[in-house]
Amino acid sequence: MKLIINTMTVLLILFYVNTSVAGPAATFEFRDEVTKIRFQALSKELRCPKCQNQNLAGSNSPIANDLRSEIYELLNQGKADSEIVNFMVERYGDFVLYRPRVSALTYILWFGPIVLILFGAIIVTVIVRRKPVEKEDLLLNTEQQDKLKRFLNK
C-alpha cells in the first residue's frame, strides 16, 4: 500500500514538473509540431540576458518574454534556426548562447579540459615509468647490520 502511495506521489511530482516546464510556451500557437519543437529547442539553447542563470524557456522576466515572442515571430517568418541564433548574438553577444561558439575567446573553455587531462596523463606516465628504486639500496650493509644487532641485543 505504502509503495503504491509513494509511486503515485512520484508520478504526480513528475507530471507537475513536466507541465510547469511547458508553461511559458503555452501561450503560443504553432502552425505545426516541428515549429513547436524548434521553438522549444531555441528557447532552451538561448540564455536570458537579465537573469543570467536561466534560459529563455525557464525565465519569466519581461525580457525573456520579449525574446520568446521574437523567436516565435522569426519562426513564423520562416527564418532558419541559425539565422535566429545569429539575430540574437548580433544584439546580445555570444553571451546568449549556452553552448559558446569556438573562437579565440573560448578556446580555453573548449580545449582547457582536454589539455588538463593530457597534462595529468603525462604526469602519471612519468611517475609510473620512473625507474623503481633499486632493491639493493634498501638492504642493510654489513656495518648497519652489526649496528642493528647491537641494538637488538641490548
Place this chain on the structure above:
Amino acid sequence: MTKLIRFLPLILVITLGFVLYRGLFLNPQDMPSALVGKKIPDFSLTVLKDKEKLVTKANLVGDIILLNVWATWCPTCKYEHPYLVDIAKNKEIKLYGLNYKDKRNAAQQWLKHYKDPYQFSIFDEKGSLGLDLGVYGAPETFIIDHHGIIRKRFAGAIDTRIWLKEFQPVIAMLIKERAQGK
C-alpha cells in the same frame, strides 16, 4: 627541481584562490555590448512628446551623444534622473532619451514632474529599437560618437561616481578624436 614540484600544488591553490577571489567582485551585469563598434541600428519611431513627429537614425548622428534608456516603471531611472538633468548641462554632448516599453501619457507626466533633460525622447512602446540595441532592462546608457557608432554601453544607474569612472574618460577621448578630425 623536486623541491619545486613539491610546492607546485600550493602555488596552484594560491593562484586559483586569487582568481576566484577576484571573481567575487566582478559585476555579472557588466557585459560588453555586442553593438560596441557598430552603427546605431535603423529605426523609425515617434517622439515622446508628439505622436505625429517621426525620428530616425539621421536625427541622432552628428554629435557626441548619450542615449539613455528609461521608463516610468523603472525605479532606478528615478534615482538616476537628477544626475541626467545635471549631465544635460554639458555643452559637449547631447543627451537623448529612449522611452522603453512605456505608456506615452505616464512618460510625459514624468518629464513634466521631474524636469526633462533630453533633447528629445524616442518613444519605443514595443521595445523594437531596444531589441535592436540589445537592451534588456532600464536604465541603460549608450555613448555614440559623431559618426553614429556606438562606443560604450552601460547598464545600470548613472551617478557622480559612475559618471567620472565610466563616462568621462570615453567622452574626453571622443572629443579629442573629433578635434583631430577623425
